[in-house]
Amino acid sequence: MAVAADSIRDRQRIIWDQFAAGWKKWDAELLGWQRPFGDAVIKDARLRPDSIVLDVASGTGEPGLTAAALVPDGEVVLTDISAGMLHVAEEKASAQGLANVSFNVCDAAELPFEDATFDAVLCRFGFNYFPDMRGAVREMVRAAKPGARISAAVWGRTAENPWAALVLGSLAQHAELPRRPDVMPGLFRCSAPGFMTRLFRDAGLVDVAEHKVSTDLVHDSPDSYWEFITDIAATVATGLAKADKEARALIRSDVFQLLGRYEHQGALRLRSAATIVGGTKA
Numbered sequence: 342m343a344v345a346a347d348s349i350r351d352r353q354r355i356i357w358d359q360f361a362a363g364w365k366k367w368d369a370e371l372l373g374w375q376r377p378f379g380d381a382v383i384k385d386a387r388l389r390p391d392s393i394v395l396d397v398a399s400g401t402g403e404p405g406l407t408a409a410a411l412v413p414d415g416e417v418v419l420t421d422i423s424a425g426m427l428h429v430a431e432e433k434a435s436a437q438g439l440a441n442v443s444f445n446v447c448d449a450a451e452l453p454f455e456d457a458t459f460d461a462v463l464c465r466f467g468f469n470y471f472p473d474m475r476g477a478v479r480e481m482v483r484a485a486k487p488g489a490r491i492s493a494a495v496w497g498r499t500a501e502n503p504w505a506a507l508v509l510g511s512l513a514q515h516a517e518l519p520r521r522p523d524v525m526p527g528l529f530r531c532s533a534p535g536f537m538t539r540l541f542r543d544a545g546l547v548d549v550a551e552h553k554v555s556t557d558l559v560h561d562s563p564d565s566y567w568e569f570i571t572d573i574a575a576t577v578a579t580g581l582a583k584a585d586k587e588a589r590a591l592i593r594s595d596v597f598q599l600l601g602r603y604e605h606q607g608a609l610r611l612r613s614a615a616t617i618v619g620g621t622k623a
């Protein structure tokens with residue numbers, strides 16, 4: 342198990358380093374689309390102006406950078422396994438003139454912080470990729486002060502997320518996908534109702550609650566959607582990379598045809614839904 346977790350983690354690091362350029366390119370679109378999920382995580386965290394906040398798997402900076410503006414007398418530490426993703430976050434922080442942020446490349450299951458350091462821990466769409474989800478939440482709890490809130494977003498069920506399910510469904514028909522989505526990192530591995538609540542309660546958190554947030558991914562055209570999804574969705578793009586040329590062409594034409602269903606008032610509107618879960622360290 343330890344060896345498998347290590348190799349998944351190393352693979353994640355390589356994959357996300359490769360996707361950093363795509364996330365930088367689409368930063369404005371990602372910020373706009375995923376803001377409701379980040380805002381819900383931040384709301385659950387009950388930040389105060391002087392909170393010391395940890396953002397785990399911050400990627401290119403969210404929700405940590407948004408939180409930094411809300412804690413002018415506090416600070417935010419942004420962490421990620423991928424130095425490439427975190428470097429983009431660092432560039433954004435300096436462009437925004439944020440002085441109360443710092444960055445640390447580390448694994449969620451091995452956080453390099455003292456016990457009881459943080460007033461709040463945030464994590465948006467990180468659990469979907471951690472090989473050791475229990476280890477990650479255990480570390481978050483350890484690094485949190487008593488009374489701190491730990492708040493996360495994970496993707497909801499396949500049917501609620503056509504923005505990704507459209508391509509993943511076509512991929513499953515035409516190419517090979519990981520066979521154990523419950524074990525392998527993936528978009529829908531945390532989506533069963535109550536899954537995150539159990540994970541948080543098992544880690545000793547109290548006052549645990551989860552709720553759903555949804556919003557649309559909006560694109561002007563199928564070409565724009567396809568470029569976006571293949572630039573930023575690691576699960577989709579790594580699946581496509583395994584397909585041969587013929588299968589890739591089939592998948593693309595399948596998806597373009599299916600996109601017709603999501604046209605509304607001159608734009609493509611694809612639903613996306615996440616579970617927001619929070620718990621308090623006793």
Ligand SMILES: C[S@@+](CC[C@H](N)C(=O)[O-])C[C@H]1O[C@@H](n2cnc3c(N)ncnc32)[C@H](O)[C@@H]1O
Nearest residue numbers: 353357398399400403422423426448449465470
């Ligand atoms: C979908 S991105 C989310 C980034 C950001 N939180 C956001 O919502 O925009 C997932 C991030 O998880 C990071 N990640 C994957 N496995 C990790 C691990 N074991 N420890 C820390 N970060 C990890 C990836 O490098 C990537 O930046």
